[in-house]
Amino acid sequence: MTTTQQTETRKHIDGGVYRELQYAPTANGWGVCLTEWTTYRGNVVYQIHRVSDSGKMMALGNFRTEVEGRAAANRMWTLDRSAAR
Numbered sequence: 001m002t003t004t005q006q007t008e009t010r011k012h013i014d015g016g017v018y019r020e021l022q023y024a025p026t027a028n029g030w031g032v033c034l035t036e037w038t039t040y041r042g043n044v045v046y047q048i049h050r051v052s053d054s055g056k057m058m059a060l061g062n063f064r065t066e067v068e069g070r071a072a073a074n075r076m077w078t079l080d081r082s083a084a085r
Contacts, residue, residue: 022070
């Protein structure tokens with residue numbers, strides 16, 4: 001997976017903020033994205049998402065550490081890549 005270097009934060013629906021740590025498009029038309037979400041209470045959660053061509057995100061998993069989140073995102077990307085063959 002490719003890594004994006006975005007430090008820009010965006011508002012999350014809960015009132016917190018999130019930033020994109022890793023993103024890669026996949027052969028099936030949906031991208032895989034890892035985000036760092038800081039909740040309105042200050043908790044940090046790492047999430048993996050499916051991302052549509054129009055930029056809509058659907059969260060698929062929450063992780064306590066960035067390492068766990070990156071590993072899950074990489075597995076999802078690898079599965080998509082092998083399914084497209």
